[in-house]
Amino acid sequence: MSQRDFVSAEEVAQRAGVSRSAVSRAFTPGASVSEATRQKVLQAAEELGYQVNHLARGLMRNESGIVCLIVSDVATPYRSALLRELTLQLQLAGKVAMLINTDRSDGSVNTALQQAIRYRADASVILSGLPDKSITQLCLRSGQRLVLINRDEDQSGPLHINLDDREAAARVVTAFVRAGCSRLAFANSEAGTPSLMAREEGFIAAARDHGLEVVVERHGWTGYEAGRVLAQRLLTRKERPDAVFCATDLLACGFMDAARHQFSLSIPQQLCVVGFDDIEQASWSSYRLTTFSQPVAAIAREAVTWLSENGVVQGKSLRLHSDLVWRDSVRGG
């Protein structure tokens, strides 16, 4: 262990010629200190470079100020956008984000939550995977709040934030039929996330309402490469689809690239494509993808306000709306 020597409140107190409690109070909003000593303390602190020890404060207050963000595939555009928004909002609310990267194994979310408990995080936000019920129970019992984003699976304690995936999928169908498409396809990943499945099911159901069948393919883990493979599969069918809804923009990008460069199809003339997430790349002029925007800012805002409410809060379930942003990958926008 290296030499660690942070300046403590004691030293500040001595320099300012006051008691240690005065120092503590000077850094506690709303505490009973005269302006005079407050200034003395603040100056001494400034000179010494004192910063309140949040480990100790957290220990006393039983409130660490830490919020744990549990997420896999951080490097993915949608995930990182949500992450940015969350950290931003958290900082604005005076909290700080602890980032835990999970892989796709079941246990990894559990260990992440245990880590959150060890650091006595005020709350955890889960963006990927699903923890065992026993662990969530432990969290709630310990007084740790939980936010589940796009994880469905209603439990009673946590805050659930979901999108209107099914309705969105229905809107895609009407867009496709309005564009004159009839051979619909859905390109999904094998991840089987609730929100992805909701899009798939919603799409199939809405198509059926229009008397249309849907060809579904699933492959890989919601990335660009998977999109290419799905294109390979779907575009080589004898009845080639003329409209495909991709569960994700990343899939859509891969799909479009394969469709154009490998199958020489022109979009939207020969093939209409819709994605989901509205990642930055969807707006790039090589894609100009029609897609649904994830209301990341709203999600983050809802999450942060809920978890910084004081008093005992109860879980609730929010369903946010995702706008269809029209670009050029569907005819007749």
Place this chain on the structure above:
Amino acid sequence: MSQRDFVSAEEVAQRAGVSRSAVSRAFTPGASVSEATRQKVLQAAEELGYQVNHLARGLMRNESGIVCLIVSDVATPYRSALLRELTLQLQLAGKVAMLINTDRSDGSVNTALQQAIRYRADASVILSGLPDKSITQLCLRSGQRLVLINRDEDQSGPLHINLDDREAAARVVTAFVRAGCSRLAFANSEAGTPSLMAREEGFIAAARDHGLEVVVERHGWTGYEAGRVLAQRLLTRKERPDAVFCATDLLACGFMDAARHQFSLSIPQQLCVVGFDDIEQASWSSYRLTTFSQPVAAIAREAVTWLSENGVVQGKSLRLHSDLVWRDSVRGG
């Protein structure tokens, strides 16, 4: 404040019928406990859902296990890739990442570092911006380690990790002349980051060695949109460049899209483009961009091993090599 009630070592001790110290030792690798009591403790802990309080442990051990990652523009492909690698390596090393989002204002890195101090982070890794020397001094004096990635600016305490930007830039020049290009341009952002400037200067210098002039344009903050603007500026010159080195892949993507869709230029026939970072999009078939790979994994590994060495460490400066990955945006790869 909500009801917070985590289970403490005391309760575990009671249930296991041992003293509180025994519990502590059972969770401390290498401590002196008999296997029998260790098992008793572990079982009781399991039953109660006990997790060691790392706030308290950090307070005692003077070592929080927290490493602070300070970064702006998290949602950017290169940044998020580096972030992923860092969090991964940190977790492997038994540390946990605290993520602080900075904006581009000068003070924001400073406040971020203060936050790091407040949580008594074992170390901070700075991916964006540059802290005031007074703050870095405070960190080092307090025994907090500092890693600066691609920030140049040699100070003595921290670990510096940089790339061979100048050499890389020189390699681009030779690639361009080998492709028969003669009207070189450099597309940069206004950010003025040391590494970006090193690429610019290296490029100009190497071009001069070949008797070539370079047209330089700078705009915006290293994003796709800025790339489009730069294309606008550079491709409307009477002497239109036939080879452009973009300081960043993101710039390059914007540049390529504008060049193709707006100026109807074909790449690499009429225009050669090289980027930097090797973000995922660079490999997408709409771009197939020749670029330099950032050795993110190596960067993260170096950073984490350095900051988890024990004993007092001294700063050092590492310069890593970035490979040129050849794709199709330059003739004659």
Place this chain on the structure above:
DNA sequence: GCGCTTATTGCAAGCGTGTGCAAATGCTGC
């Protein structure tokens, strides 16, 4: 059983902070 060494155990102090409580200080009106 005894003396010896060695592995375990419990006690208690301490890490840096917040906060209730009582003492002290300042202020007002007379």
Place this chain on the structure above:
DNA sequence: GCAGCATTTGCACACGCTTGCAATAAGCGC
């Protein structure tokens, strides 16, 4: 000057953990 009050201040304990130290238990050769 003094009583009466509101505001400030310091003391001391608590938070949950680690760890040095002394005490106890265990093991061993005789």
